[in-house]
Amino acid sequence: MKIIDGKETAKQIKKEIAAEVADLIDNKGKDPHLAAILVGEDPASQTYVRNKEKSCSEVGILSSVYRYPSDITEKELLEAIEYINNDDEIDGLIVQLPLPDHISEKRVIESINPAKDVDGFHPMNVGKMMLGLPTYLPATPYGIIQLLERYDIETEGKNCVVLGRSHIVGSPVSVLLSRKANPGNCTVTLCHSRTKNLKKIAKSADILIVAMGQPKFVTHEMVKKGAVVIDVGIHRVPSDETKSGYKLVGDVDFEKVAGVASYITPVPGGVGPMTIVSLLQNTLKAARKEVYS
Numbered sequence: 001m002k003i004i005d006g007k008e009t010a011k012q013i014k015k016e017i018a019a020e021v022a023d024l025i026d027n028k029g030k031d032p033h034l035a036a037i038l039v040g041e042d043p044a045s046q047t048y049v050r051n052k053e054k055s056c057s058e059v060g061i062l063s064s065v066y067r068y069p070s071d072i073t074e075k076e077l078l079e080a081i082e083y084i085n086n087d088d089e090i091d092g093l094i095v096q097l098p099l100p101d102h103i104s105e106k107r108v109i110e111s112i113n114p115a116k117d118v119d120g121f122h123p124m125n126v127g128k129m130m131l132g133l134p135t136y137l138p139a140t141p142y143g144i145i146q147l148l149e150r151y152d153i154e155t156e157g158k159n160c161v162v163l164g165r166s167h168i169v170g171s172p173v174s175v176l177l178s179r180k181a182n183p184g185n186c187t188v189t190l191c192h193s194r195t196k197n198l199k200k201i202a203k204s205a206d207i208l209i210v211a212m213g214q215p216k217f218v219t220h221e222m223v224k225k226g227a228v229v230i231d232v233g234i235h236r237v238p239s240d241e242t243k244s245g246y247k248l249v250g251d252v253d254f255e256k257v258a259g260v261a262s263y264i265t266p267v268p269g270g271v272g273p274m275t276i277v278s279l280l281q282n283t284l285k286a287a288r289k290e291v292y293s
């Protein structure tokens, strides 16, 4: 069994991005700039946004974080987005999800200028992704694709099972892996809460991607010997082994599944760091006007 080291792979890719950022600054006089909007005090979201800021500074991308209290009105948030949409200094804009219940995620995402939508969540960019047109790929699916690529994992003709149909992971990763591309050319089965025989289907997977949001849901009985297991889940569970009082676990029971998988991503240090580098890559694309010129 091999561990897919997302942290190390992300470190490598960040070096490559840093060189490209330096080149853009030296030759085009352009400083890439990411804006992130963070609403409320959710500790996980705060950590993720902090990691994004830190990674930006490591590669030379400017970042601005706009923090708002959880009682901000939808109108105020839409105005903030409009302001950033019109700021020529800003290349990319993300609104960290989830948002408080009184704000429509759909309206917020649709208000982001598609040219600055480095999360790839705007319907225009989702449509382009579906059609295989140049666009910003959503960061977590893009990060997974890059892990498969960098670890030389063959995908062509493989049975890929995705657990979870969210707009930000399950649905797009299933589209990307079924495309005529490399990585790609998989036969993809997308499972969700209404799927019958989920365990049996999971066990048929050569590549199993788990993004359903249930701690340690996948055990060794659900995994075929030699399968590649990608764990997208990330949960804070109480623990007396750590100073913080919690530890991170994924949707996969790592200890049990590591014995049957050929490759497996850990949590933390797997998909999470790759989500961040994918965002940096999209921001660089936005600054170079590679997608919308």
Ligand code: L34
Pocket (backbone or CB within 6 Å): 044, 047, 048, 051, 094, 095, 096, 097, 098, 119, 139, 140, 234, 248, 267, 268, 269, 270, 271, 272, 273, 275, 276
């Ligand atoms: N708009 N909302 C928007 N874009 C995104 O791409 C995200 N996502 C997901 C949640 N909401 C979003 C993220 O940023 C998940 N996500 C994310 C980002 C970073 C990490 C995990 C999830 C991450 O840094 N993970 C570290 C551990 C961090 C910790 O200590 O909690 C890891 O090693 O997995």
